[in-house]
Amino acid sequence: MSFLDRLERVFFWLSGASTDALESCPAWERRKYVAFGATVLVPSAFALIASAYAISTLTDKWEFIIPIALVWSFIILTVDRALLATYRLSEPLPQAGAVRPSPRGRCLDGHDHQPSDDTPALPRHHSVRD
Numbered sequence: 001m002s003f004l005d006r007l008e009r010v011f012f013w014l015s016g017a018s019t020d021a022l023e024s025c026p027a028w029e030r031r032k033y034v035a036f037g038a039t040v041l042v043p044s045a046f047a048l049i050a051s052a053y054a055i056s057t058l059t060d061k062w063e064f065i066i067p068i069a070l071v072w073s074f075i076i077l078t079v080d081r082a083l084l085a086t087y088r089l090s091e092p093l094p095q096a097g098a099v100r101p102s103p104r105g106r107c108l109d110g111h112d113h114q115p116s117d118d119t120p121a122l123p124r125h126h127s128v129r130d
Contacts, residue, residue, distance in 0.1 A: 010037070011036075012033050012034070012037060015040065015081075015085070016085025040080045040084060043080055047072055047075075047077075048070065048072070
């Protein structure tokens with residue numbers, strides 16, 4: 001496993017996604033979860049720097065500054081990861097027999113999102129141009 005593959009798996013973990021499930025997904029889906037992982041890592045890095053600076057204004061002892069800054073950074077990372085991992089779009093309840101159109105299937109839920117022949121069609125909405 002190359003260094004980039006390992007780094008990608010770290011970002012998958014940071015995003016709260018299943019690494020095994022994402023391995024079989026298309027590249028655009030993997031890139032999306034790498035970006036989610038980066039949005040967790042960046043605030044954590046800033047929290048490390050900011051807390052180290054704030055504590056250094058109180059004391060010059062690095063044996064106190066480093067552990068406290070690391071703990072604060074870990075707290076920020078954990079909270080951000082938990083928020084991202086548990087975030088779900090609020091969707092209205094589907095109507096009976098309705099199929100929600102999907103331009104691209106969602107890779108992580110295991111369904112191909114292709115309606116079968118016996119699925120009722122969605123009602124057609126008319127626009128001003130019709």
